[in-house]
Amino acid sequence: EDKVVQSPLSLVVHEGDTVTLNCSYEVTNFRSLLWYKQEKKAPTFLFMLTSSGIEKKSGRLSSILDKKELFSILNITATQTGDSAVYLCAVESLTRDTGNQFYFGTGTSLTVIP
């Protein structure tokens, strides 16, 4: 059964701390791994990773994928209160028969305290 597991489930840090969020997966026909940030509404897209070892970076956020060990991490440096959100990991599976399917983890709830 395809599955995506995120850890920790929740995290409380102080402003300025650095956090690492984890995502491990067991998905057949892997195509990509995606990270989303969800505040009180729609998940917003952060990164799409397809190749191992290549870091993607956007400001204070960065992410990397390890396709051999089947996991990804999302790092946030110098956290701010605006980083408080649920961070979702999704894995895309692509097959000729079923097309694109996305499997989501349960998310990591991050709270940044001033």
Place this chain on the structure above:
Amino acid sequence: EAGVVQSPRYKIIEKKQPVAFWCNPISGHNTLYWYLQNLGQGPELLIRYENEEAVDDSQLPKDRFSAERLKGVDSTLKIQPAELGDSAVYLCASSRTGRGSPLHFGNGTRLTVT
């Protein structure tokens, strides 16, 4: 580009009543998804469309849920009759068919069944 548009944002109904949600995907996105998200959980797929065709509806409770995407653009998700356990956020997402296209989500409809 305009994002995925969903309506209504909130809906409160009594159990056994019908309810419908509407979604307009991003222009040019052939693939449309309806997801259900319970509190503290990741999105779970209900149905996926490629243009007008429902290519994956295996998780849709067909005794009470139905969906349509008649012209391959807008989509409607209906529940009839609603049950207390249907209270959740219903998310619509779209993507370009094929490789390298992340999901883009609408703001969702928060349904409360009383």
